Amino acid sequence: MxxxxxxxxxxxxxxxxxxxxxxxxxxxxxxxxxxxxxxxxxxxxxxxxxxxxxxxxxxxxxxxxxxxEAAPKLNYHVGRRTRFRQNLLSQGFEPGDETIAEDIVPASAWVAEALRLHEGAPVHQLLQRSLANGVPISLGFTFQCATRFPDWAKLRRQGLSITEAYHAYGITDYMRNSTSVHSRRAREEEAKLLQQHIEQPVLVVRKVDIDMDGVPIGHSEGIWAASRVQFVFDGAENIPIRSRRRRRKTK
Known part of the structure:
Protein backbone atom coordinates (compact mmCIF):
# COMPACT_ATOMS: atom_id res chain seq x y z
CA MET A 1 0.00 0.00 0.00
CA GLU A 69 -20.50 5.31 17.53
CA ALA A 70 -24.06 4.84 18.71
CA ALA A 71 -24.30 7.98 20.83
CA PRO A 72 -27.28 10.25 20.20
CA LYS A 73 -26.78 13.80 18.97
CA LEU A 74 -28.76 15.96 21.36
CA ASN A 75 -30.08 19.46 21.01
CA TYR A 76 -29.93 20.35 24.69
CA HIS A 77 -32.18 23.34 25.36
CA VAL A 78 -31.04 25.75 28.05
CA GLY A 79 -33.59 28.13 29.52
CA ARG A 80 -34.77 29.45 32.86
CA ARG A 81 -36.35 26.07 33.68
CA THR A 82 -33.92 23.63 32.10
CA ARG A 83 -34.63 20.03 33.13
CA PHE A 84 -32.38 17.15 32.10
CA ARG A 85 -35.11 14.48 31.94
CA GLN A 86 -37.50 16.69 29.97
CA ASN A 87 -34.75 17.60 27.51
CA LEU A 88 -34.04 13.97 26.70
CA LEU A 89 -37.58 12.60 26.84
CA SER A 90 -38.83 15.31 24.47
CA GLN A 91 -36.35 14.04 21.86
CA GLY A 92 -37.16 10.38 22.35
CA PHE A 93 -34.09 9.48 24.43
CA GLU A 94 -34.18 7.55 27.69
CA PRO A 95 -32.40 9.56 30.42
CA GLY A 96 -30.27 7.92 33.07
CA ASP A 97 -27.65 8.79 35.65
CA GLU A 98 -25.10 7.01 37.81
CA THR A 99 -23.51 8.26 41.03
CA ILE A 100 -19.76 7.69 40.81
CA ALA A 101 -18.70 9.38 44.05
CA GLU A 102 -20.32 11.34 46.88
CA ASP A 103 -19.07 13.17 49.93
CA ILE A 104 -19.73 16.10 52.26
CA VAL A 105 -16.89 18.58 51.90
CA PRO A 106 -16.07 22.13 53.02
CA ALA A 107 -17.23 24.61 50.39
CA SER A 108 -14.38 26.03 48.38
CA ALA A 109 -14.28 29.76 47.75
CA TRP A 110 -15.97 29.50 44.33
CA VAL A 111 -18.65 27.05 45.51
CA ALA A 112 -19.36 29.20 48.57
CA GLU A 113 -19.70 32.28 46.38
CA ALA A 114 -22.07 30.51 43.98
CA LEU A 115 -24.29 29.22 46.79
CA ARG A 116 -23.93 32.33 48.99
CA LEU A 117 -22.45 30.33 51.84
CA HIS A 118 -19.50 30.89 54.12
CA GLU A 119 -16.30 29.40 52.79
CA GLY A 120 -15.84 26.04 54.48
CA ALA A 121 -19.58 25.46 55.04
CA PRO A 122 -20.54 21.78 54.55
CA VAL A 123 -21.84 20.96 51.06
CA HIS A 124 -22.80 17.76 49.30
CA GLN A 125 -20.41 17.02 46.45
CA LEU A 126 -21.66 14.41 44.00
CA LEU A 127 -19.93 13.19 40.89
CA GLN A 128 -22.46 11.69 38.49
CA ARG A 129 -22.48 10.39 34.95
CA SER A 130 -25.53 11.15 32.80
CA LEU A 131 -26.63 8.90 29.95
CA ALA A 132 -28.93 8.97 26.94
CA ASN A 133 -30.16 5.58 25.80
CA GLY A 134 -27.42 4.07 27.96
CA VAL A 135 -24.62 6.09 26.30
CA PRO A 136 -22.58 8.51 28.48
CA ILE A 137 -23.11 12.14 27.48
CA SER A 138 -21.83 14.06 30.50
CA LEU A 139 -20.10 13.99 33.86
CA GLY A 140 -21.06 16.46 36.53
CA PHE A 141 -19.98 17.69 39.93
CA THR A 142 -23.01 19.05 41.78
CA PHE A 143 -23.02 20.97 45.04
CA GLN A 144 -25.90 21.53 47.48
CA CYS A 145 -25.85 22.95 51.00
CA ALA A 146 -25.66 20.01 53.44
CA THR A 147 -27.46 22.01 56.13
CA ARG A 148 -30.47 22.86 53.98
CA PHE A 149 -30.53 19.49 52.18
CA PRO A 150 -29.21 16.96 54.74
CA ASP A 151 -30.36 13.81 52.88
CA TRP A 152 -29.58 15.02 49.38
CA ALA A 153 -27.11 12.26 48.48
CA LYS A 154 -29.46 9.59 49.85
CA LEU A 155 -32.38 10.87 47.76
CA ARG A 156 -30.27 10.90 44.61
CA ARG A 157 -29.01 7.38 45.33
CA GLN A 158 -32.63 6.27 45.57
CA GLY A 159 -33.11 7.35 41.95
CA LEU A 160 -34.86 10.67 42.45
CA SER A 161 -34.17 13.28 39.81
CA ILE A 162 -32.88 16.68 40.90
CA THR A 163 -36.38 18.14 40.51
CA GLU A 164 -37.90 15.30 42.57
CA ALA A 165 -35.25 15.70 45.27
CA TYR A 166 -36.01 19.41 45.54
CA HIS A 167 -39.72 18.56 45.83
CA ALA A 168 -38.85 16.44 48.88
CA TYR A 169 -37.69 19.66 50.55
CA GLY A 170 -40.77 21.66 49.55
CA ILE A 171 -39.20 23.36 46.54
CA THR A 172 -41.87 22.96 43.88
CA ASP A 173 -40.17 25.11 41.26
CA TYR A 174 -36.73 26.55 40.59
CA MET A 175 -34.93 28.41 37.83
CA ARG A 176 -31.49 28.64 36.32
CA ASN A 177 -29.82 31.86 37.33
CA SER A 178 -26.66 31.67 35.25
CA THR A 179 -24.90 29.46 32.71
CA SER A 180 -21.39 29.61 31.32
CA VAL A 181 -19.88 27.34 28.66
CA HIS A 182 -16.33 26.84 27.45
CA SER A 183 -14.46 24.06 25.66
CA ARG A 184 -11.20 22.27 26.37
CA ARG A 185 -9.50 18.94 25.74
CA ALA A 186 -10.77 15.97 27.68
CA ARG A 187 -8.67 14.67 30.54
CA GLU A 188 -7.75 11.00 30.61
CA GLU A 189 -10.28 9.94 33.28
CA GLU A 190 -13.03 12.07 31.69
CA ALA A 191 -12.46 10.45 28.29
CA LYS A 192 -12.59 7.02 29.88
CA LEU A 193 -15.87 7.69 31.71
CA LEU A 194 -17.41 9.35 28.64
CA GLN A 195 -16.18 6.52 26.40
CA GLN A 196 -14.64 8.93 23.91
CA HIS A 197 -11.19 9.49 22.45
CA ILE A 198 -8.95 11.62 24.66
CA GLU A 199 -8.29 14.03 21.77
CA GLN A 200 -12.00 14.81 21.41
CA PRO A 201 -13.03 18.09 23.10
CA VAL A 202 -15.46 18.45 25.96
CA LEU A 203 -17.79 21.32 26.83
CA VAL A 204 -17.57 22.58 30.40
CA VAL A 205 -20.91 23.95 31.59
CA ARG A 206 -21.18 25.77 34.92
CA LYS A 207 -24.58 26.76 36.26
CA VAL A 208 -26.36 28.05 39.35
CA ASP A 209 -29.99 27.22 40.17
CA ILE A 210 -32.14 29.39 42.43
CA ASP A 211 -35.48 28.90 44.18
CA MET A 212 -38.41 31.19 43.52
CA ASP A 213 -37.16 33.57 46.23
CA GLY A 214 -33.91 34.01 44.34
CA VAL A 215 -31.82 31.98 46.81
CA PRO A 216 -29.15 29.73 45.23
CA ILE A 217 -29.91 26.05 45.87
CA GLY A 218 -27.53 24.23 43.54
CA HIS A 219 -24.28 24.73 41.69
CA SER A 220 -22.73 22.36 39.17
CA GLU A 221 -19.92 21.92 36.71
CA GLY A 222 -20.79 19.54 33.88
CA ILE A 223 -18.32 17.96 31.47
CA TRP A 224 -20.20 17.17 28.24
CA ALA A 225 -19.06 15.08 25.27
CA ALA A 226 -18.91 17.80 22.62
CA SER A 227 -19.54 15.40 19.74
CA ARG A 228 -22.82 14.23 21.31
CA VAL A 229 -24.53 17.47 22.27
CA GLN A 230 -25.40 20.87 20.87
CA PHE A 231 -26.58 23.51 23.31
CA VAL A 232 -29.51 25.70 22.32
CA PHE A 233 -30.09 28.78 24.47
CA ASP A 234 -33.78 29.61 24.47
CA GLY A 235 -34.96 33.22 24.66
CA ALA A 236 -33.42 36.55 25.60
CA GLU A 237 -34.36 35.96 29.24
CA ASN A 238 -31.09 34.06 29.65
CA ILE A 239 -28.99 37.06 28.63
CA PRO A 240 -27.79 39.12 31.60
CA ILE A 241 -29.49 42.53 31.70
CA ARG A 242 -26.22 44.37 31.49
CA SER A 243 -25.39 42.70 28.15
CA ARG A 244 -28.66 43.90 26.60
CA ARG A 245 -28.21 47.55 27.45
CA ARG A 246 -27.24 49.74 24.58
CA ARG A 247 -24.15 51.81 25.00
CA ARG A 248 -24.83 55.49 25.20
CA LYS A 249 -23.42 57.43 22.33
CA THR A 250 -20.60 59.72 23.34
CA LYS A 251 -20.63 63.21 22.05
Whole structure:
Protein backbone atom coordinates (compact mmCIF):
# COMPACT_ATOMS: atom_id res chain seq x y z
CA MET A 1 0.00 0.00 0.00
CA UNK A 2 1.11 3.59 -0.52
CA UNK A 3 2.43 5.76 2.26
CA UNK A 4 -0.96 7.44 2.89
CA UNK A 5 -2.91 4.18 2.87
CA UNK A 6 -4.38 5.05 6.26
CA UNK A 7 -6.38 7.81 4.55
CA UNK A 8 -7.93 5.31 2.13
CA UNK A 9 -8.83 3.04 5.04
CA UNK A 10 -10.31 5.97 6.95
CA UNK A 11 -12.34 7.14 3.96
CA UNK A 12 -13.69 3.69 3.18
CA UNK A 13 -14.77 3.05 6.78
CA UNK A 14 -16.26 6.55 6.95
CA UNK A 15 -18.25 5.92 3.74
CA UNK A 16 -19.54 2.61 5.08
CA UNK A 17 -20.70 4.33 8.28
CA UNK A 18 -22.38 7.13 6.32
CA UNK A 19 -24.12 4.72 3.94
CA UNK A 20 -25.42 2.53 6.76
CA UNK A 21 -23.35 -0.52 5.82
CA UNK A 22 -21.81 -0.17 9.28
CA UNK A 23 -24.67 0.59 11.64
CA UNK A 24 -24.38 2.29 15.06
CA UNK A 25 -23.15 -0.12 17.69
CA UNK A 26 -21.53 -2.50 15.20
CA UNK A 27 -18.21 -3.89 16.40
CA UNK A 28 -15.37 -3.62 13.89
CA UNK A 29 -13.15 -6.61 13.13
CA UNK A 30 -10.00 -6.92 15.20
CA UNK A 31 -6.88 -5.04 14.17
CA UNK A 32 -5.23 -8.10 12.55
CA UNK A 33 -8.45 -8.79 10.64
CA UNK A 34 -8.60 -5.19 9.41
CA UNK A 35 -4.98 -5.47 8.30
CA UNK A 36 -5.87 -8.49 6.17
CA UNK A 37 -9.03 -6.86 4.81
CA UNK A 38 -7.20 -3.72 3.68
CA UNK A 39 -3.85 -5.40 2.93
CA UNK A 40 -2.22 -2.82 5.14
CA UNK A 41 0.08 -2.68 8.12
CA UNK A 42 -0.95 -2.22 11.75
CA UNK A 43 0.27 1.38 11.76
CA UNK A 44 -2.01 2.39 8.88
CA UNK A 45 -5.05 0.61 10.35
CA UNK A 46 -4.43 2.04 13.82
CA UNK A 47 -4.02 5.57 12.45
CA UNK A 48 -7.23 5.34 10.40
CA UNK A 49 -9.24 4.02 13.35
CA UNK A 50 -7.81 6.68 15.66
CA UNK A 51 -8.71 9.44 13.17
CA UNK A 52 -12.32 8.23 13.02
CA UNK A 53 -12.45 7.98 16.80
CA UNK A 54 -11.33 11.61 17.08
CA UNK A 55 -14.06 12.57 14.59
CA UNK A 56 -16.57 10.80 16.83
CA UNK A 57 -17.50 8.14 14.27
CA UNK A 58 -15.90 5.25 16.16
CA UNK A 59 -15.64 4.45 19.85
CA UNK A 60 -12.64 2.53 21.18
CA UNK A 61 -13.40 0.63 24.39
CA UNK A 62 -10.35 -0.71 26.20
CA UNK A 63 -10.49 -4.48 26.45
CA UNK A 64 -13.67 -4.77 24.36
CA UNK A 65 -12.89 -3.49 20.88
CA UNK A 66 -13.86 -0.74 18.44
CA UNK A 67 -17.49 0.11 17.74
CA UNK A 68 -19.38 2.40 15.39
CA GLU A 69 -20.50 5.31 17.53
CA ALA A 70 -24.06 4.84 18.71
CA ALA A 71 -24.30 7.98 20.83
CA PRO A 72 -27.28 10.25 20.20
CA LYS A 73 -26.78 13.80 18.97
CA LEU A 74 -28.76 15.96 21.36
CA ASN A 75 -30.08 19.46 21.01
CA TYR A 76 -29.93 20.35 24.69
CA HIS A 77 -32.18 23.34 25.36
CA VAL A 78 -31.04 25.75 28.05
CA GLY A 79 -33.59 28.13 29.52
CA ARG A 80 -34.77 29.45 32.86
CA ARG A 81 -36.35 26.07 33.68
CA THR A 82 -33.92 23.63 32.10
CA ARG A 83 -34.63 20.03 33.13
CA PHE A 84 -32.38 17.15 32.10
CA ARG A 85 -35.11 14.48 31.94
CA GLN A 86 -37.50 16.69 29.97
CA ASN A 87 -34.75 17.60 27.51
CA LEU A 88 -34.04 13.97 26.70
CA LEU A 89 -37.58 12.60 26.84
CA SER A 90 -38.83 15.31 24.47
CA GLN A 91 -36.35 14.04 21.86
CA GLY A 92 -37.16 10.38 22.35
CA PHE A 93 -34.09 9.48 24.43
CA GLU A 94 -34.18 7.55 27.69
CA PRO A 95 -32.40 9.56 30.42
CA GLY A 96 -30.27 7.92 33.07
CA ASP A 97 -27.65 8.79 35.65
CA GLU A 98 -25.10 7.01 37.81
CA THR A 99 -23.51 8.26 41.03
CA ILE A 100 -19.76 7.69 40.81
CA ALA A 101 -18.70 9.38 44.05
CA GLU A 102 -20.32 11.34 46.88
CA ASP A 103 -19.07 13.17 49.93
CA ILE A 104 -19.73 16.10 52.26
CA VAL A 105 -16.89 18.58 51.90
CA PRO A 106 -16.07 22.13 53.02
CA ALA A 107 -17.23 24.61 50.39
CA SER A 108 -14.38 26.03 48.38
CA ALA A 109 -14.28 29.76 47.75
CA TRP A 110 -15.97 29.50 44.33
CA VAL A 111 -18.65 27.05 45.51
CA ALA A 112 -19.36 29.20 48.57
CA GLU A 113 -19.70 32.28 46.38
CA ALA A 114 -22.07 30.51 43.98
CA LEU A 115 -24.29 29.22 46.79
CA ARG A 116 -23.93 32.33 48.99
CA LEU A 117 -22.45 30.33 51.84
CA HIS A 118 -19.50 30.89 54.12
CA GLU A 119 -16.30 29.40 52.79
CA GLY A 120 -15.84 26.04 54.48
CA ALA A 121 -19.58 25.46 55.04
CA PRO A 122 -20.54 21.78 54.55
CA VAL A 123 -21.84 20.96 51.06
CA HIS A 124 -22.80 17.76 49.30
CA GLN A 125 -20.41 17.02 46.45
CA LEU A 126 -21.66 14.41 44.00
CA LEU A 127 -19.93 13.19 40.89
CA GLN A 128 -22.46 11.69 38.49
CA ARG A 129 -22.48 10.39 34.95
CA SER A 130 -25.53 11.15 32.80
CA LEU A 131 -26.63 8.90 29.95
CA ALA A 132 -28.93 8.97 26.94
CA ASN A 133 -30.16 5.58 25.80
CA GLY A 134 -27.42 4.07 27.96
CA VAL A 135 -24.62 6.09 26.30
CA PRO A 136 -22.58 8.51 28.48
CA ILE A 137 -23.11 12.14 27.48
CA SER A 138 -21.83 14.06 30.50
CA LEU A 139 -20.10 13.99 33.86
CA GLY A 140 -21.06 16.46 36.53
CA PHE A 141 -19.98 17.69 39.93
CA THR A 142 -23.01 19.05 41.78
CA PHE A 143 -23.02 20.97 45.04
CA GLN A 144 -25.90 21.53 47.48
CA CYS A 145 -25.85 22.95 51.00
CA ALA A 146 -25.66 20.01 53.44
CA THR A 147 -27.46 22.01 56.13
CA ARG A 148 -30.47 22.86 53.98
CA PHE A 149 -30.53 19.49 52.18
CA PRO A 150 -29.21 16.96 54.74
CA ASP A 151 -30.36 13.81 52.88
CA TRP A 152 -29.58 15.02 49.38
CA ALA A 153 -27.11 12.26 48.48
CA LYS A 154 -29.46 9.59 49.85
CA LEU A 155 -32.38 10.87 47.76
CA ARG A 156 -30.27 10.90 44.61
CA ARG A 157 -29.01 7.38 45.33
CA GLN A 158 -32.63 6.27 45.57
CA GLY A 159 -33.11 7.35 41.95
CA LEU A 160 -34.86 10.67 42.45
CA SER A 161 -34.17 13.28 39.81
CA ILE A 162 -32.88 16.68 40.90
CA THR A 163 -36.38 18.14 40.51
CA GLU A 164 -37.90 15.30 42.57
CA ALA A 165 -35.25 15.70 45.27
CA TYR A 166 -36.01 19.41 45.54
CA HIS A 167 -39.72 18.56 45.83
CA ALA A 168 -38.85 16.44 48.88
CA TYR A 169 -37.69 19.66 50.55
CA GLY A 170 -40.77 21.66 49.55
CA ILE A 171 -39.20 23.36 46.54
CA THR A 172 -41.87 22.96 43.88
CA ASP A 173 -40.17 25.11 41.26
CA TYR A 174 -36.73 26.55 40.59
CA MET A 175 -34.93 28.41 37.83
CA ARG A 176 -31.49 28.64 36.32
CA ASN A 177 -29.82 31.86 37.33
CA SER A 178 -26.66 31.67 35.25
CA THR A 179 -24.90 29.46 32.71
CA SER A 180 -21.39 29.61 31.32
CA VAL A 181 -19.88 27.34 28.66
CA HIS A 182 -16.33 26.84 27.45
CA SER A 183 -14.46 24.06 25.66
CA ARG A 184 -11.20 22.27 26.37
CA ARG A 185 -9.50 18.94 25.74
CA ALA A 186 -10.77 15.97 27.68
CA ARG A 187 -8.67 14.67 30.54
CA GLU A 188 -7.75 11.00 30.61
CA GLU A 189 -10.28 9.94 33.28
CA GLU A 190 -13.03 12.07 31.69
CA ALA A 191 -12.46 10.45 28.29
CA LYS A 192 -12.59 7.02 29.88
CA LEU A 193 -15.87 7.69 31.71
CA LEU A 194 -17.41 9.35 28.64
CA GLN A 195 -16.18 6.52 26.40
CA GLN A 196 -14.64 8.93 23.91
CA HIS A 197 -11.19 9.49 22.45
CA ILE A 198 -8.95 11.62 24.66
CA GLU A 199 -8.29 14.03 21.77
CA GLN A 200 -12.00 14.81 21.41
CA PRO A 201 -13.03 18.09 23.10
CA VAL A 202 -15.46 18.45 25.96
CA LEU A 203 -17.79 21.32 26.83
CA VAL A 204 -17.57 22.58 30.40
CA VAL A 205 -20.91 23.95 31.59
CA ARG A 206 -21.18 25.77 34.92
CA LYS A 207 -24.58 26.76 36.26
CA VAL A 208 -26.36 28.05 39.35
CA ASP A 209 -29.99 27.22 40.17
CA ILE A 210 -32.14 29.39 42.43
CA ASP A 211 -35.48 28.90 44.18
CA MET A 212 -38.41 31.19 43.52
CA ASP A 213 -37.16 33.57 46.23
CA GLY A 214 -33.91 34.01 44.34
CA VAL A 215 -31.82 31.98 46.81
CA PRO A 216 -29.15 29.73 45.23
CA ILE A 217 -29.91 26.05 45.87
CA GLY A 218 -27.53 24.23 43.54
CA HIS A 219 -24.28 24.73 41.69
CA SER A 220 -22.73 22.36 39.17
CA GLU A 221 -19.92 21.92 36.71
CA GLY A 222 -20.79 19.54 33.88
CA ILE A 223 -18.32 17.96 31.47
CA TRP A 224 -20.20 17.17 28.24
CA ALA A 225 -19.06 15.08 25.27
CA ALA A 226 -18.91 17.80 22.62
CA SER A 227 -19.54 15.40 19.74
CA ARG A 228 -22.82 14.23 21.31
CA VAL A 229 -24.53 17.47 22.27
CA GLN A 230 -25.40 20.87 20.87
CA PHE A 231 -26.58 23.51 23.31
CA VAL A 232 -29.51 25.70 22.32
CA PHE A 233 -30.09 28.78 24.47
CA ASP A 234 -33.78 29.61 24.47
CA GLY A 235 -34.96 33.22 24.66
CA ALA A 236 -33.42 36.55 25.60
CA GLU A 237 -34.36 35.96 29.24
CA ASN A 238 -31.09 34.06 29.65
CA ILE A 239 -28.99 37.06 28.63
CA PRO A 240 -27.79 39.12 31.60
CA ILE A 241 -29.49 42.53 31.70
CA ARG A 242 -26.22 44.37 31.49
CA SER A 243 -25.39 42.70 28.15
CA ARG A 244 -28.66 43.90 26.60
CA ARG A 245 -28.21 47.55 27.45
CA ARG A 246 -27.24 49.74 24.58
CA ARG A 247 -24.15 51.81 25.00
CA ARG A 248 -24.83 55.49 25.20
CA LYS A 249 -23.42 57.43 22.33
CA THR A 250 -20.60 59.72 23.34
CA LYS A 251 -20.63 63.21 22.05
Missing amino acids: VRDSWRAIRDRLSDEIASGMLTPGTQLPTEPELCRMFEAGRHSVRRAVTALAIEGKLRIEQGRGTFV
